Amino acid sequence: MTIDLLTEQEIPEVCEIEMECFTHPWSEQSLRESYANPDARFFAAREDGKIIGYISAEIILDEGYIMNLAVRPEFRGRGAGKNLVKYIIKRFKNDLKFFTLEVRESNVGAISLYENLGFEFAGTRKKYYRNPTENALLFTLNFYKGK
Numbered sequence: 001m002t003i004d005l006l007t008e009q010e011i012p013e014v015c016e017i018e019m020e021c022f023t024h025p026w027s028e029q030s031l032r033e034s035y036a037n038p039d040a041r042f043f044a045a046r047e048d049g050k051i052i053g054y055i056s057a058e059i060i061l062d063e064g065y066i067m068n069l070a071v072r073p074e075f076r077g078r079g080a081g082k083n084l085v086k087y088i089i090k091r092f093k094n095d096l097k098f099f100t101l102e103v104r105e106s107n108v109g110a111i112s113l114y115e116n117l118g119f120e121f122a123g124t125r126k127k128y129y130r131n132p133t134e135n136a137l138l139f140t141l142n143f144y145k146g147k
Helices: 008-021 028-036 080-092 108-116
Strands: 002-005 040-047 050-060 063-071 098-104 120-129 134-142
Touching: 002 080, 008 028, 008 040, 008 050, 008 063, 028 040, 040 080, 050 080, 063 080, 080 098, 080 108, 098 108, 098 120, 108 134
Parallel strands: 063 098
Antiparallel strands: 002 040, 040 050, 050 063, 098 134, 120 134
16 A cells, blocks of 8 residues: 555546545535645555545644545555554644544544544534534644643
């Protein structure tokens, strides 16, 4: 497995992954708009040249917001999601105070992944998700240690 920058030409493939993974996936247009945002960063995990997962984040000044993480269902359980999160943490931790994200409260696999990587529960957004309606749990990984 390799992880590197996602290209704009690969957005249709990411759109396929979105459709496979989420009940309310991002549209290709939404992905393209996010990709065009100068604060956005997209990275892909690849096996044999095929994108098996991706992660996107917005880096705003010294704050990091993980926007999406998705791995094709047939490739789950092989470490792609964990490696994508570890990759983005390593790449940006020296420049950021924190990374934060939201996750469905029923997504116990993702919650376990984030907690194992040092993210801490930071709050709840009531009825944040649709299809089905569900709360979002906020998790944050702090890098800033203060003086």
